[in-house]
Amino acid sequence: MNENSFSKQNNDSTQTEDLDFLKKLENLSSNEDKIKLSLEEMKKAISKENKPDFKTFWDIKNRCLVLFKTPLNATSRILFWKEYIDLSNEVKSLKNILSEQTNFEVEQIDLAINSLEADLKKYDAVLLAMKKIEINEKLKSLVYKKSFFIESQKELDLLNAFAARINSLRKETIKTQMRISAKNKFLKRFAIIGDIIFPKRKKIVDSVSEEFSISIDGFAKNFDLKKVSFFILKDAIKNLQNLAKKLTLNTEAFTNCRLTLSKCWDKVKLAEKSYKKERQKSKGFIDQALLKIENLKKMCETNPNDKDILNEEKEIFNFIKTLSLKNEDIKFLKFKINEAKAPIHQKKKKIKEKKISVEDEREKNRKTKLDQIKNDIKTLLDKSELSIDELEQEKNQIEEKLNGFDLAKFEKLILEKDFRALYHLIEEKKEKQTLNSSDELNQFLLVFEQKKKRRQTLKSHLDNLNKQLAASSLGFEKAMMLRDLIDEEKLRLKNLDKSIDQLEEKIESLESN
Numbered sequence: 001m002n003e004n005s006f007s008k009q010n011n012d013s014t015q016t017e018d019l020d021f022l023k024k025l026e027n028l029s030s031n032e033d034k035i036k037l038s039l040e041e042m043k044k045a046i047s048k049e050n051k052p053d054f055k056t057f058w059d060i061k062n063r064c065l066v067l068f069k070t071p072l073n074a075t076s077r078i079l080f081w082k083e084y085i086d087l088s089n090e091v092k093s094l095k096n097i098l099s100e101q102t103n104f105e106v107e108q109i110d111l112a113i114n115s116l117e118a119d120l121k122k123y124d125a126v127l128l129a130m131k132k133i134e135i136n137e138k139l140k141s142l143v144y145k146k147s148f149f150i151e152s153q154k155e156l157d158l159l160n161a162f163a164a165r166i167n168s169l170r171k172e173t174i175k176t177q178m179r180i181s182a183k184n185k186f187l188k189r190f191a192i193i194g195d196i197i198f199p200k201r202k203k204i205v206d207s208v209s210e211e212f213s214i215s216i217d218g219f220a221k222n223f224d225l226k227k228v229s230f231f232i233l234k235d236a237i238k239n240l241q242n243l244a245k246k247l248t249l250n251t252e253a254f255t256n257c258r259l260t261l262s263k264c265w266d267k268v269k270l271a272e273k274s275y276k277k278e279r280q281k282s283k284g285f286i287d288q289a290l291l292k293i294e295n296l297k298k299m300c301e302t303n304p305n306d307k308d309i310l311n312e313e314k315e316i317f318n319f320i321k322t323l324s325l326k327n328e329d330i331k332f333l334k335f336k337i338n339e340a341k342a343p344i345h346q347k348k349k350k351i352k353e354k355k356i357s358v359e360d361e362r363e364k365n366r367k368t369k370l371d372q373i374k375n376d377i378k379t380l381l382d383k384s385e386l387s388i389d390e391l392e393q394e395k396n397q398i399e400e401k402l403n404g405f406d407l408a409k410f411e412k413l414i415l416e417k418d419f420r421a422l423y424h425l426i427e428e429k430k431e432k433q434t435l436n437s438s439d440e441l442n443q444f445l446l447v448f449e450q451k452k453k454r455r456q457t458l459k460s461h462l463d464n465l466n467k468q469l470a471a472s473s474l475g476f477e478k479a480m481m482l483r484d485l486i487d488e489e490k491l492r493l494k495n496l497d498k499s500i501d502q503l504e505e506k507i508e509s510l511e512s513n
Helices: 003-027 031-046 054-067 074-121 123-129 146-175 180-221 230-246 251-302 308-322 327-340 342-382 388-402 409-437 441-470 476-512
Strands: none
Touching (some): 031 074, 054 074, 123 146, 146 180, 180 230, 230 327, 251 308, 251 342, 327 342, 342 409, 388 409, 409 441, 409 476, 441 476
């Protein structure tokens, strides 16, 4: 129901009440009775539970004021007038209170919208914090689409939360008594947010629905009770049904998937019924095996680390071999054994997850330290005013931090790039210091030789980088880094050649003098 329909309802209700009041008023003969009725109706108008009916109050008040101008008993006039003034003052106070309440509600709605807009701006960060759904590992048919469903539903959960907040706030805005201009501003903001959220949500819902429908159709197509035991298929159907409830699917996809799985379920139930009839012949043997499996289950639940579990499992398998059972019965018992060992599987899963978590944390810490080292190098490069000794000291400290660091190839390239920049900075400072210490020709010749050696080293390094770049086995990322490093080294070589030429001219000038 929209705002217009609410307004229409209120207007219709008010008009009905006005007509009732006028009819009652016409039936009264004395002015005193008419004023008394008017005052009672005024009280009713401002005493309504949901919200006071100010319009009705003011309409009756104006009519009542006219009645006071008619001939009245003096005593009655004084009493009625006092009550009339009291009601007028009361409605003013009430209006002020409601105005404050409305302002507060408007302020709260505004804060809620601001919060929603802020969350929308940091969409990626909020999405990262969203909880992922779990998909049963037994659903082998979804193994390749598992990450797609998990990530898509994770985003849908966020978008659904946004949508719920929008709808809730919109309803709150519509029912709150506020100025139409303020209400329209809020509704416009909702529309802007909705234009971002709803199309995006629809697109993902359609994508998830399509992929899930394809998966269900594939499951139904490969559904073969001759190849796969009914209890395994039964378990798969349950897991798919549960997943369908977790995923946000459109109505068509959900209905079609439900119907498809229902057909498969009917086939499973028939197979199960048939199996139970056949099973009666070997029921005693199966019950004995199930009893042993139940004991195994208790052992697994009590202590998953119990070394006797493996022996118990072997004994059960050996016992099953001694029984005259059909292939389907054996599959069923194996399935039950696997179910009994669920606590062990869960423990292994937790250990694996913990190991991954520890490794992730270790890698995170390693990258944090590496980033700090990179920042240290860049900071040092900006401190060109430091002395040579200070630069070398800090460089050595950074190198010490890198000792024992297990670096990937691309990380080595990045650090090599930064360290070479630092190396050239220090060498240039040394050369500059040597030149500034004296104007003697020997000093210039010494620096000249140093620059030539540095040029040779730089040229060799550049040739080596070009050879690496020419290698066909390089990945795109490493190739880009190498290209970046080569470009920097070429620029350094160009600048070094320029400084060598300038120094050579200076030496020639000194020699001629």
